[in-house]
Amino acid sequence: MNDVNPINYRIHLEPDLRTFEFSGNTDILLETSKPVNEITLNAVRLAFWECKVQLDGEFADCPFYVDTMKEEVRVCLPKEMTGRILLRIRYMGELNDRMAGFYRSRYGAEGAAKYAAVTQFEESDARRAFPCFDHPAKKATFDVEMVVDEDLVAISNGPVAEEEGLDDGRKVVRFQQTPKMSTYLLFFGAGEFDFIEDTGETPIRVATMPGMTKHARFGLEFGRKALEFCEDYYGVEYPLPKLDLIAIPDFAAGAMENWGAITFRENLLLHYADITSRAGEQRICEVIAHEIAHQWFGNLVTPSDWKYLWLNESFATYFGYGIVTHYYPEWDLWDQFLHGETDTALARDALKETVPIEIPGGEHVVINGSTAPIIYNKGGSILRQVAGYTGEDAFREGLRVYLRKHKYACASSHNLWEALEQVSEKPVTTMMENWIEQPGFPLVAVTRDGDKLFLTQARFTYLPYETDQVWVVPVTIKVFYNSGDSKTITTLLDSKDTGIDIGADPVAYKVNFGQTGFYRVRYREKGDLSELGKRVLSKELPPVDRWGLQNDLYALVRGGDTPVDDYLDFLSNYEHEDAFLPLISIAGNLFRTYLVMEGAQRDKVASIGKSFLENILSHIGYEPHQDRRPTTSILRDQIMVHAAMYGSVDVAEFARGKFSSLMDGQGIHPDIMRSVMQIGALHGNEETFKWFDKRLKSSESEHERMNILAGLGSFRDTALIKKIQQYVLNEVPDRNRFIPIQYMASSPHAMPSMWQWYVSHVGVLEQFHPVHYERIIEAIVPVCGIGKEEQVKAFFEEYMTQKDKARDVIKMSLEKLEINSRMRVSSEVLD
Numbered sequence: 001m002n003d004v005n006p007i008n009y010r011i012h013l014e015p016d017l018r019t020f021e022f023s024g025n026t027d028i029l030l031e032t033s034k035p036v037n038e039i040t041l042n043a044v045r046l047a048f049w050e051c052k053v054q055l056d057g058e059f060a061d062c063p064f065y066v067d068t069m070k071e072e073v074r075v076c077l078p079k080e081m082t083g084r085i086l087l088r089i090r091y092m093g094e095l096n097d098r099m100a101g102f103y104r105s106r107y108g109a110e111g112a113a114k115y116a117a118v119t120q121f122e123e124s125d126a127r128r129a130f131p132c133f134d135h136p137a138k139k140a141t142f143d144v145e146m147v148v149d150e151d152l153v154a155i156s157n158g159p160v161a162e163e164e165g166l167d168d169g170r171k172v173v174r175f176q177q178t179p180k181m182s183t184y185l186l187f188f189g190a191g192e193f194d195f196i197e198d199t200g201e202t203p204i205r206v207a208t209m210p211g212m213t214k215h216a217r218f219g220l221e222f223g224r225k226a227l228e229f230c231e232d233y234y235g236v237e238y239p240l241p242k243l244d245l246i247a248i249p250d251f252a253a254g255a256m257e258n259w260g261a262i263t264f265r266e267n268l269l270l271h272y273a274d275i276t277s278r279a280g281e282q283r284i285c286e287v288i289a290h291e292i293a294h295q296w297f298g299n300l301v302t303p304s305d306w307k308y309l310w311l312n313e314s315f316a317t318y319f320g321y322g323i324v325t326h327y328y329p330e331w332d333l334w335d336q337f338l339h340g341e342t343d344t345a346l347a348r349d350a351l352k353e354t355v356p357i358e359i360p361g362g363e364h365v366v367i368n369g370s371t372a373p374i375i376y377n378k379g380g381s382i383l384r385q386v387a388g389y390t391g392e393d394a395f396r397e398g399l400r401v402y403l404r405k406h407k408y409a410c411a412s413s414h415n416l417w418e419a420l421e422q423v424s425e426k427p428v429t430t431m432m433e434n435w436i437e438q439p440g441f442p443l444v445a446v447t448r449d450g451d452k453l454f455l456t457q458a459r460f461t462y463l464p465y466e467t468d469q470v471w472v473v474p475v476t477i478k479v480f481y482n483s484g485d486s487k488t489i490t491t492l493l494d495s496k497d498t499g500i501d502i503g504a505d506p507v508a509y510k511v512n513f514g515q516t517g518f519y520r521v522r523y524r525e526k527g528d529l530s531e532l533g534k535r536v537l538s539k540e541l542p543p544v545d546r547w548g549l550q551n552d553l554y555a556l557v558r559g560g561d562t563p564v565d566d567y568l569d570f571l572s573n574y575e576h577e578d579a580f581l582p583l584i585s586i587a588g589n590l591f592r593t594y595l596v597m598e599g600a601q602r603d604k605v606a607s608i609g610k611s612f613l614e615n616i617l618s619h620i621g622y623e624p625h626q627d628r629r630p631t632t633s634i635l636r637d638q639i640m641v642h643a644a645m646y647g648s649v650d651v652a653e654f655a656r657g658k659f660s661s662l663m664d665g666q667g668i669h670p671d672i673m674r675s676v677m678q679i680g681a682l683h684g685n686e687e688t689f690k691w692f693d694k695r696l697k698s699s700e701s702e703h704e705r706m707n708i709l710a711g712l713g714s715f716r717d718t719a720l721i722k723k724i725q726q727y728v729l730n731e732v733p734d735r736n737r738f739i740p741i742q743y744m745a746s747s748p749h750a751m752p753s754m755w756q757w758y759v760s761h762v763g764v765l766e767q768f769h770p771v772h773y774e775r776i777i778e779a780i781v782p783v784c785g786i787g788k789e790e791q792v793k794a795f796f797e798e799y800m801t802q803k804d805k806a807r808d809v810i811k812m813s814l815e816k817l818e819i820n821s822r823m824r825v826s827s828e829v830l831d
């Protein structure tokens with residue numbers, strides 16, 4: 001079929017929001033260089049009425065065969081044809097409730113539910129709405145027209161070209177033709193959309209459900225900023241005549257970059273005064289920036305195959321942070337990138353079962369809990385490493401060359417490297433190949449002999465794994481001398497080991513200075529680490545390096561190489577720490593350790609954690625009003641919950657007081673709303689639960705609902721936990737059911753019952769959206785499975801022989817369970 005290419009689709013759709021069906025009529029103009037007897041198109045769950053082909057100006061019927069397994073329809077031509085061919089296909093489909101393909105999204109109060117019809121096509125669900133060549137490389141132009149009720153609004157990728165009333169109370173809405181684009185980026189929607197608009201050179205609108213536009217201004221304004229940044233930085237104008245940002249209540253992922261018609265979960269686009277926290281604001285901006293960067297990276301230049309999906313997602317991830325930083329440098333987004341993206345990627349990629357960024361083979365690349373941290377987080381981190389290697393100017397110029405050369409077409413990884421290499425005149429291809437095409441990353445072990453450092457690399461995995469993989473590692477080292485001087489040395493480690501002269505009389509050295517490299521570091525001599533510890537305590541090392549030191553050490557603890565007590569001892573160097581990045585990371589590492597341990601070890605971690613966090617809170621205060629930097633608010637909201645769980649009386653008292661005010665109908669600062677709800681639940685009773693229930697159902701803000709769902713997952717009372725586990729399945733909307741489950745899986749009080757609950761409800765849970773089902777497994781298995789390892793393993797062995805669901809995530813979660821179990825056992829032996 002590779003010789004057959006689509007040129008244009010004319011798609012006519014009539015969605016019916018009463019019967020939840022749609023009828024469709026699609027004309028496909030295609031071209032073939034070789035004679036063909038039949039045309040094979042992708043299609044899923046479409047009922048075909050007729051397929052015709054144009055012959056001598058007339059349309060002739062064609063026999064057709066549907067292959068459900070292959071998701072195809074085969075159209076047999078009346079005779080062998082070549083050159084241009086025009087097919088006309090009439091069919092019907094269902095507006096499903098699975099948040100994929102052409103689906104219905106619910107809104108409005110209970111009892112008065114209403115629906116909008118919208119689409120979500122990445123990566124292979126366009127075929128659920130119209131027959132097509134559903135592959136990113138099969139680009140074509142699209143003419144979309146929809147017939148909808150007169151009082152509804154229709155939206156697609158292009159602006160409306162014309163509207164025409166029909167006699168039956170409906171209207172036809174025709175959209176302008178799109179540029180050449182891939183099927184997975186098409187969008188159409190119909191519903192009672194409201195708008196606010198910014199009429200600039202490129203008009204931008206935010207579309208919401210009725211009555212919600214008052215929350216849309218924030219997103220609209222940042223959308224304009226992000227668009228301006230991209231046009232300027234990429235040196236290529238935004239290619240469409242308009243841009244819509246659309247808030248959709250029922251949405252499985254976070255957002256989707258449909259060209260000119262980006263869709264979002266409501267909490268990632270809408271901003272609610274007095275409810276949205278600063279963390280929520282930042283997330284909105286970062287997601288908008290991510291999706292707008294895609295309008296170039298993905299939409300204008302598209303991966304020629306799904307295995308190059310990283311070309312979309314790593315750039316969007318990287319620029320998501322870069323664009324927001326450009327406008328709000330005081331938000332410290334790159335610190336959050338290291339904590340949220342790079343560290344997550346390092347943790348994911350240290351499993352034996354990992355994948356390269358460029359996932360080989362297969363027609364599909366499934367974005368799931370196993371692959372996303374590699375494609376998005378590791379991909380974005382490697383770009384940061386490359387930008388550090390080529391320099392920012394060459395990086396930008398290289399991207400401009402790449403975009404200009406491949407616009408409205410497709411590209412592979414090599415096309416990108418060639419552009420970066422051409423501009424930077426550095427061996428980018430050699431360096432990138434081994435980061436993109438091989439799985440994992442190195443641990444650089446280092447030791448000093450006099451004036452010389454010896455560096456050795458080997459793949460880092462938590463569990464033992466034999467491999468002789470080698471990477472080309474850009475290494476930056478800061479050397480401190482007895483004289484008080486210091487200097488920075490850079491080198492390329494491109495073999496298993498190497499030696500470097502660092503000059504006379506060194507006293508300490510920090511490898512991966514600035515933490516731009518995607519690798520872990522191990523100091524072989526304890527003395528070297530303690531010298532660096534002193535420079536943590538004195539803050540002679542910058543925050544990012546203070547972060548990296550303890551975080552790499554913690555990875556070695558998880559790898560079984562270092563006792564957990566060594567990590568806890570090393571934390572004494574952080575007693576005066578005041579920077580966000582090391583603090584949030586330490587808090588996270590302590591909490592993970594707390595959940596993994598039991599008995600006396602857990603108590604010990606709780607005691608260390610409690611005094612560590614109380615000390616931070618004594619400096620930043622409980623109330624967010626005075627915060628100069630948003631990261632302080634983010635840190636506080638996180639650590640107050642941990643401190644309360646560790647038994648901090650002061651924190652519990654403060655938060656419970658705030659929670660009472662909340663229950664009495666008073667407002668509290670949005671930046672502590674989540675922690676207050678969680679701590680309120682921790683100390684809550686039946687009445688608290690009833691309050692949450694009522695509030696969840698009456699709230700008009702998805703941000704408030706997020707906080708309530710976090711609260712629902714944080715109860716201590718065993719009877720209530722049981723009740724909430726059932727409540728989640730019956731009362732929480734599909735799109736959000738995974739959220740309280742995730743919170744319960746990291747609550748020491750709910751944890752003991754979660755595995756059994758999962759097993760008894762697996763039949764219901766596996767009906768969740770696949771991504772959400774995976775999140776549940778990933779949350780429950782690694783920690784709630786500790787102590788039940790054999791049972792958990794046996795269950796999934798049996799499960800995987802019967803079902804093909806969540807396989808990657810199950811394997812990944814079992815490996816994490818093994819790592820956690822070992823950590824618990826080894827700490828018991830040591831004590």
Ligand SMILES: [Zn+2]
Nearest residue numbers: 290294313316
């Ligand atoms: Zn993306």
